[in-house]
Amino acid sequence: MLEQRVSVIGAGAMGEALIRSLLGRDLVSAETLMAADVRRSKLDEIRQRFGIGVTADNREAARFGQVLILAVKPQQIEGVLRQIGPDLTTGHLVISIAAGVRLRFLESHLPEGVPVVRVMPNVACLVGEAASGFSLGRWAGDPEAERARRILGAVGQVFLLPEPLLDAVTGLSGSGPAFLGLVIDALADGGVACGLPRDVAVKLAAQTCLGAARLVLEAGIHPAVLRDMVTSPGGTSAAGLQVLEERALRAALAGAVRAATRRSQELSAGGSEEEPANGRLS
Template sequence: MTTPAAASSRLGSLRWGFIGSGRMASALVRGMIRAGVATPDRVVASDPYPAARHQLAREAGVVVHATNAPVIEAADVVVLAVKPQGMASVLAEIAPLLGPRHLVVSIAAGVSIATMARALGESTRLIRVMPNTPALLGEGASAFSLGPAATEADAEAVRVFLESVGRAVRVPESQLDAVTGLSGSGPAFVYLIVEALSDGGVRAGLPRDVATTLAAQTVLGAARMVLETGLHPGALKDQVTSPGGTTIAGVQVLERAALRGALIDAVEAAARRSAELAAAAKE
């Protein structure tokens, strides 16, 4: 059994390479360095665009190459942070360069572990990750799935890596479309809710800036109550809902408008669309 000290030592010794240095990759790099998962000298990246290379190098203090081969050569963990439509060419390029020491982690939506294994070899250790945009602020909600060759040590490394920018859960790959529908698309649904709450505040007489600040902080605070108390959201709702009070009057309106049903349908529709796009990518 691996001890916590041994796991920490192994994580600290890993060298990380990022192919692609867009917004999500940059957030992950900055997060892992800030959290002490890796030091700048143990992280390298690549990007074909000079502006992106210079920005990441300036912000994170890491070496960023114009080509991918130096990243593979330097890294133990290779993070594929490229657009799905560019994945096939990247996989073909790096396949001959990978060795037994490499763990390959993909954050490209819709590219299955099976697709990557066909390109890189069945023995390649693969992990697929679905992050979301709040990772840019260190408040991400990520899920990851292991390929057949990946180890528990690999899973722990990726979990710690992802938790440097938020929270992470491990799920079977078959559930990643549902993750996409919930936490991947969910921020947009929450933005609509914040906007609507702000509109309600304005309708009730508040200035727009005050209403938006209160709406956003209310959502943030309520979310933290769920995460930090461990109570069911319904129980927390009941704590705010006094008999004959203001909150139950508002809850009644939301129930009549089928807010909960609409949000359930939205997540289901987004998950279904994720599955459709993944299927189309295989054709």
């Protein structure tokens, strides 16, 4: 269990997923967790669902929490930082999950010395299977990295990286669910063309992706070994793989990650030090 009280500012899709996972993994108790949001109806729902303290006043949340998770949209971040800044001390930890909002921007709106962590999570946060990268601000050290790792670990896998690499995280795991949505849909189309009912085909395709991912992550099987495991000479997988190689699937997917990374870099550069990027980074 974390020893600090936690406030989640912005109780939307991501904020609620974090609240659910933090409680579900017993990282915090209901008494040590608070949610803040501008929507009263949302706060009532959160209080009923999780039994935690709620407030429409971000400053109250800042005074309650020693760890503050900022889960508002990127364009709302600056306003929130201005509200909570006066109440923050070097004993707080600020964790921002706002896509594309850089550490320098976050730090420039907070008192000197306040530790800040920037996270790039992905949509699978909603089901506790996020693939996240995070970076430390200049006032954050090992204790803050460890705390952030435990919090983000509640919603999936997390990797500490230098901030410039968060664009690549955006291009791979941030945009990846969109790429894999296409892949699942295409696999299902193939199954339907071969006679499977659509609902069965979608579930077979999605479960196949999940199973392959778990073999890589949990059984430690290298992706190339996994391919060889199911590809017997002259067999069905060999026939399918030949089509994928002829149509350059590998180059297409790697190219998609590079294009998404480049776009993330462009959008981040477009937001000046004084203005966060506008939230198209996921």
